[in-house]
Amino acid sequence: MNDEIKTKYADWIKAGKIASEVREYSKTIIKPGAKLLGIGEKIENKIRELGATPAFPINLSSDNFAAHYTPTPEDETILDKQLLKVDVGVCFNGAVGDTAYTFDLSGKHDKLVEASKKAVENAIKIIKPGVMLCEIGKVIEDTITSYGFQPIRNLSGHGLDLYEIHTSPSIPNYDNNDTTQLEKGMIIAIEPFATDGAGRIKEGSHANIFMQEQDKPIRDMFARKIFEEIKKFNGLPFSTRDLVKLFPLNRVKLALRQLLLNNNIQQYAPLPEVNDGMVSQHEHTILVWDEGIVLTK
Ligand code: CO
Secondary structure, three states: OOHHHHHHOHHHHHHHHHHHHHHHHHHHHOOOOOEHHHHHHHHHHHHHHOOOEEOOOOEEEEOOEEEOOOOOOOOOOEOOOOEEEEEEEEEEOOEEEEEEEEEEOOOOOHHHHHHHHHHHHHHHHOOOOOOEHHHHHHHHHHHHHHOOOEEOOOOOEEEEEOOEEEEEEEEOOOOOOOOOEOOOOOEEEEOOEEEOOOOOEOOOOOOOEEEEOOOOOOOOHHHHHHHHHHHHHOOOOEOHHHHOOOOOHHHHHHHHHHHHHOOOEEEEOOEEEOOOOOEEEOEEEEEEOOOEEEOOO
16 A cells, blocks of 8 residues: 555545454454344444444344344344354544454355355455446356355445445446446445345345434424434434433334434335345455555455
8 A cells, every 4th residue: 555545545544444353353252142232232332442433333134134134222132053244334534444244153154155255355356447347246246156156136335435335336246237437546345245045135124223314303302302313423324222322212212213204314124135045245345546455454
């Protein structure tokens, strides 16, 4: 990395570094018998300890769930033999580091885990300005199918920007014919998902990840008070775990329902594979320069 990059992307480098440190830390606390809720809180606290904030609630999605599961304050899950996806988002001065890996507590899914890991590694190798998005998708698809699995086609990688965890370009996990080219200076997250199912996710239920939407009048006084707290997330996603530090859970739940109906917030439900196939995921944040510079190594 040259000095120009180090200066210009200092916050992005820092966000990426913290994200990888937290990812590695999570590997030391995930074990059978541990509570999923405790794991989630420890990971998010580690992000804060290192001087950043979660860019989104820690995603700890098990087995057939690809993404968007974060423990509720009432979660009683105990780790046993899950195929656990750990997706860490770190925000440092608005810059975002986004990285994920899969922890296989069952020991039965080595190949599936390797498929998404190799897919992101192979995709990173071809990153440079001018590369077409469909070429990245093809490398991911070819890698995953070479293991006998399917990429999840309706989930994709994405661009990152200040306080924006999902912006253009959308990086496909298969060859989708998108000829848009990568440009120098883009910061992207590549995140292949591999499955032994059909290769698609659907929207599940019981969302616990929310994000601010329209800042418009709210009738209920308590909901209004909660919305004032929500605004402090700068448009980044949050979960009920963030709000129960300040308010009782029952009232939080009621207020969130009102805010959803009034379009003040939107929700992101957990995403199960359509055939309940097992799902693995790996992700890195990359700065597109003369080659791909992995910020979450
Ligand atoms: Co991502």
